[in-house]
Amino acid sequence: KAGVTQTPRYLIKTRGQQVTLSCSPISGHRSVSWYQQTPGQGLQFLFEYFSETQRNKGNFPGRFSGRQFSNSRSEMNVSTLELGDSALYLCASSLLGGSSYNEQFFGPGTRLTVL
């Protein structure tokens, strides 16, 4: 079974631009979560999507948005990029239903650098 895939793996943008990151979850997984990871802040939760609906949201400005498609693939968008948005963006999927001990499976991340 293929793991979580994220594209692209690396991105370089300039301030003010916008960016879209993509995540394909493990087949059959309906929940997709996004995290921002930086050396100073650690792993910060952005949002979670389940069945095309945003179910949980972290404490990030409205410049950060996301969506999920009917095939569970998800995208996140960051508009008006700031230098502080430089980070590793991680996507994770999990299988809902059944055991509550289901873990999240992480993709390799997208490394975003804002110049």
Place this chain on the structure above:
Amino acid sequence: AQSVTQLGSHVSVSEGALVLLRCNYSSSVPPYLFWYVQYPNQGLQLLLKYTSAATLVKGINGFEAEFKKSETSFHLTKPSAHMSDAAEYFCAVRSTGNQFYFGTGTSLTVIP
């Protein structure tokens, strides 16, 4: 709100020595606890998870963790450190609303 606290952002051990990474959780309901490992420039990989079947949980790469309800702890251990264990380790708890809360991470250095 549920949360996890990892004591020690950096831990150094000698190769062959015991590894002990600490995690305490804050939860008013039965916790769903996990340990993840992250190697440089990679995503997180599950090491082990608590499933309530046993308080001592065995994971991959020789790691194990013991759930202690009285201490609200879920510390990660490995009897003998290997150079390949050098990585960042994260403790996490899952809420009933499926939101995961991660600790701030512990960077493990293994000294040859």
